Amino acid sequence: MRTLLAATFFGLVSTASSAAAPEYVFAFTVRVDDASPVALNVSMPPGTSRLLHPTKHLNVEIETPASPTDTSATIVKLIDDSSGQPVVLHTARRADPIGVVRSFSYAVCGGKPIFESPMQAHPLECENR
Secondary structure, three states: OHHHHHHHHHHHHHHHHHHOOOOEEEEEEEEEOOOOOEEEEEEEOOOOEEEEOOOOOEEEEEEOOOOOOOOOOEEEEEEEOOOOOOEEEEEEEEOOOOOOEEEEEEEEEOOEEEEEOOOOOOOOOOOOO
């Protein structure tokens, strides 16, 4: 019985510890021409990658470093796959502490990317550029 209680206790402690593990936090807006912007928010643990699909042919690829140190950079790529072949339109690197929200705003105007980081209160627009 003690073994079962001890195993249960350590299982709960490890679950609680992993739930409190710090994650990288990202906030994005992505706009194509005059369409409404798409907002994306995601949290990711260190050493992972993820592909988000904000529009039909634009993807945001995120890579987090394995080490959550201040000098480790996260990498964000804006990728267009409308031609059938993925084309990286923009790559951003941010080397902030793990607790900082990394915010990015993209507008793709006539096939050309406009980038802003940190993201401002209003998403980027094509007509102002």
